[in-house]
Amino acid sequence: MDAIPTPLRFADVFAGCGGLSLGLLQAGCQGVFAVEKNPLAFETFRHNLIDGERFGFDWPEWLPKSSMTCEELLDGYSPYLEGLRGSIDIIVGGPPCQGFSTAGRRDPSDPRNQMTKQYLTLIEMLKPRYLVIENVAGYDMRFEDIEGVEGELKKDVSPSYADSVEKSLEELGYSVSRGLVNCSDYGVPQNRMRYLFICECDDGGSIRKPGLLEELRLYKEDFLNKNGLPRDKKITVREAIGDLLTAGRSLVENLDSGVKGFKEVEYQAPLIQVGYIELMRKWSNGKAPNSLRLANHKKKTIEYFKKVQATCRPGRTMTQYERKLVGTKKHSTTVLHPDKPASTITTLPDDILHYCEPRILTVRENARLQSFPDWFSFKGKYTTGGKNRKQECPRYTQVGNAVPPLLANAIGEMLFLRQCGAPTQSERKVEGNQQPSPSQVNEMA
Template sequence: MIDLFAGCGGMTSGFVAAGFTPVLAVEHNLHAAATYAANFGEDHVRWADIATVTDIPRADVIIGGPPCQGFSNLGARDVEDPRNKLWKEYLRFVRAARPRAFVIENVDRFLASAEFALLQAETAPGGLLADYTLTPGVLLAADFGVPQRRKRAFVIGSRVGPIPLPAAAGEWPGVRTVLSGLPETPARTTLPSSSVEFFGQRVPGRFKSADLHLGRNPTALSLERYRAIPPGGGRFDLPDHLLPRCWREKKTGTTDVMGRMRWDAPSLTIRTEFYKPEKGQYLHPEWHRPITHLEAARLQTFPDTFEWCGSKIEIARQIGNAVPPHLATALATHLSPHL
C-alpha cells in the first residue's frame, strides 16, 4: 500500500493492522511525517511536497485524503483553493503505481464538489481512470467501532470490478469504552523536554501515550462555566451571567460549543482544537475540564502504543486530522477479498 497525504498515519495504522505493508508514504508536514516514521519506519516515508515525488513503486492499494479545507463546512469552500487541486497529484500516483484499488477520504461535502465531478469524469472512456470503477459514499465512524460520530466521504476506485463500501458493523460504542480509567487530574500541562531526529531534522518527541494526558490551567470563570454544563449539554445551558457578550447577543448558532460528552454515547467529531471547549463538544463527560490529547487520541482509536512527535498544537492537529485506525481497519479488511 501507498499512503498519500499520510498525516501521522491513522489510515496506515488501520491498514497495517489488517495485514497490509506500506511501501511509500508522502507527507509535507515535518512533525506529522516524523510521527508516521516513528511508528512505521523512516525508510519508505517522503517528507516532501507531493508534486516533487517521482519515485513511485507499484502497489496493490493507494490510500489517502487530499487536504479538504476548501470543501469543508468550516472552510471558505473556495473552488480555486490550490489545496483542492492536490487530488490531481493523487491521480498521478494512481497512474504510476497501477493499484488494483484506491481509497480517497475527505469531508462529506467533497461528494458535492466540482472536484469530485471532475474525478468521476476521468473514469469515462479516454479518461485518466478509464479502467477504474468508482464507488462513492459517506461512512460514519461510530458504525465501525469508533466512539465518535465522525462522518466522512470515501471513494473506492477499483479496476478488479466494483467494490462496495463496507456495511455498518455493529452498535455505536460510547466514550466510556476508551476514556474510563484515566486520572481525573492530569499530572502535567506540558510535554516532556525531549527531541528526536527524523529526515535530518530535530523535532520534539518521541512521546508515549502517558505523556499526552495533558491538563490546562483554566480561569475561575472557565471552571464555573464547565460546572454549569450537564452531560450532552452546551452553551445554551449556561446562565446569562456566565455567557460572554458574543453568546449573550447571539441566541442561535452552533449547539455543540462548550458541550459536554455523555459517557454512554459516541463523541461528536474530534477536530484539531479539541482542547478548547469553546470550539465544540470537548468537555469530559464527568470532570470539569476539556479532554486531553491522550483522550482525543483514544476517541480516534489510536492504540496506546502509538508514539508522537511535535508540539502540543502539532500533535493535536495530527490527531484531529487523522482517519480513525479502527475505521481504516474495517475498510482494509473489506477490501482484501476483492484484491
C-alpha cells in the same frame, strides 16, 4: 494446499500522522512509502510506522524518509515512481479538505482543492489495483453561486468536486464506489461522517458486485465480531476514555512535551479490559500512553466550563440561546455525552469539553475517540497559535485530522478478502461460506 496470498502493498499520500496507514498495517497490508508535507506529523508517522517497533515500511532506498509535498515527490522522483508501477496494490490518501469542510468557509478557489489533481497524477503513474480516498462529508456538496435576480435566488447547479473526481477516475480506468460512512459503525466512539471513494481498477469486466463501499458496509458485522465489539450498540465516550479521569487520582509532572509546568494523571490501567478498552490497551505491556498532558486552565476558565456543562445538553452543540446564557459567541462548543459516541473530533482543543470534569480533553483522550491504540505515540508540540497555525501541525491537529484507524482497518481487511477471491459478504450470507480473516491468514504464514 492453496498458496497463501501475499500482503497488499500500499502507498499513503497526504498521510498526516498515520491513521489510514495504521489501520491497513493492522489489517496485514505492507506499507511501501508515505507522503506528508508537515514535519511534525511526519515525525509521528515515522516514529510509529516506518521505523517502529511493531510495524515497518518497505521503504525505497531512493526516497528520503522526510516530509515532502506530493508536488515535490512528483517533481523529484517521477522516474523512480514509474519503476514502482505494478508493485503498489493500493493508494490511499485524504487530500486536504478545508476547502470543502462545512465547518468553515467553503471556497472553490482554495488552492488545497488542487492537491487532488496531484493525487490523480500519482494514481495514473502507479496504476494500483485499488484506491481509497477519504474526505469530509462536504466533499460531495456543490459550490453554489447565489445571486439576487429580481428578488429570487439563482443557483449554479454545477457538479460537485466529488463528481469531477469520479469522472477523472473513470477516465483512468477505475470503477468508482463512493458515499458517506459513519465511523461509529465500525467501532469508533465518535459520530464522524466521512466521504469515501473506494475504487477498483476495471481490467476488462472482472469486477464483482456489489461495489466496494457496499462490500465494506456488509463486512461491518464480521469486523465488529472479530474485534470483540458489540453489533447492537455504538461504543460510548465513557467506554473509550473513562479510565483517563483525573478525579481521585494523583497528578504528576508531564515530561513528554518538553515544557515545564504541566501535569498529567498518573495512569493506572483497568484491572479488567474487555471490548474497546482491550483494543486500545493491546500491545501496551502495562505502560501508560503518552500525550496525557492536562491543560493549565485558569480559575475563571474552569468556572466558565462548569457553567457550560450545567447549561448545555450533552452531546449537542450549543444553541444560540445556550450561548447567550453562558456569555459566549463561540459556535462550536460541545459537552460530551458519556453514554453516546462523541461528536466529531476537530483540530481545536476547546471545541469539546469533558462530560464530567471542567476541562478540555487531553490529546490522548482525543486519540482514544479516534481509535488510536495507546502504544501509538504522538510527537512534537501539543498546540500552536497565531501565525504558526497555518504552518505547524501540533499533536491536537494531528489527531483531529486523522482517519480513524479502526475504519481503515476494516477497509484493509475487506480489500484483502476481495483480492484473495473470497466470496463477497453478500455471497457468504446466501451460501453460508466461512472464509479466514486476514489475521488468520497471516498467522498461517
